[in-house]
Amino acid sequence: MNDWGEREPGLRDRKKAATRRTLLQTAARMFAERGYQETTVKDIASAAGVTERTFFRYFPSKEDLVFAEVLDLVPLLRREIPRRPAGEPPLTAVLNGLVEAAGALDEGLAILFVGTPPRALPTGARRTHVLTDFEDGIADALVVRLAEQHPDEPDDRRARRAAVLARVSVAVIRSALLAHVSEDAAGPERRSVDDFGTLLREAFDAVREAV
Template sequence: MTGLREQKRERTRRQLVDAADRLFRERGYAETTVADIAAAAGVSTRTAFTYFATKDDLLFPDADERVRLAVDALEQRAGDDEPIPALLRALQGADIAVTDLLGDRAALRVALVESEPSVRGHALRRLADAQTAIGDALHRAYPDRYSPVQAAALVGAFVGAASAAAAAVAREAEGMTEAQRHAALTAAVGDALAPWTTERT
């Protein structure tokens, strides 16, 4: 059962994210400060910085948690799991590189990644960090199958395909439902990853 303090923290965190999204749309990213976001969320600037170290972090509030979920999934896999299915389940279960580009805030995030150099750099750094963490976890899970370099290459191929497809779907998502966006993404990623996921005879 979640305690009252944790519920309050999660509520404050969500208020900050919602306020940031609203102000980024209304005023523009560069014109919005963390102090503005804190005021709109009804908290102090100091409090805002205890939740998010930078303004960029407010755009990707759940990224670190999703990476942790993917790493945990690999570490807790069944002993007889083959590496490719295990990796796919870990990435799909955590929605790595997808949630921020296909969710309700997709259009805002894609627009800012494409128009704001600092946001683009932040997004690329987060993606690189995610690939490193998951690649390391894949190597630890299957040390006899993949060297650190091979694991990094495999994870990079999977995450790169998902993130590129998600960004493309988000740009073309006007008029599409959430289910249609995910279906388009699933089909595109499936085609891109066919060389790894299709059984060879």
């Protein structure tokens, strides 16, 4: 047990977590180097030193690997957004919380946002479900934050405000993704996490200036 009364993971759990992390790290690197479409499951498994069969024990498909890392971000967003300084406006808190949450992952922003059109243009029920989970995670964090800042606000109004701000935030992130993907056509040298970070901040700035 740790200090919070949670069971410490055993050796088997740690090995499984390490293999999963290796697959995610390898995929992040290969997506950045080759692009999402050009990287196969076989490529990822081989570079990670495992078989394709092992890959599929962790992820049903390459797409699910991408979604898994997006969903890994959700509990981190729930933690980081409420921690932002009280003076930050909600959208600023989301942006900075996102950067902090991504920084807590070994891949940072790389696996989430580098040169992967399927994540920039989500379609279909599976992707819609992931986007909804992402929005819900941001909304949950904003509810906590707004409750601390405006304790007298009715719960239902606070929840509606948080939901709207979460949807706006996801739309802003997708806009930055679209801009990043369109700039990939200029050449692989444009595929930079720093480039995406700049576009992300510009997109949030545009919304803040408009409201």
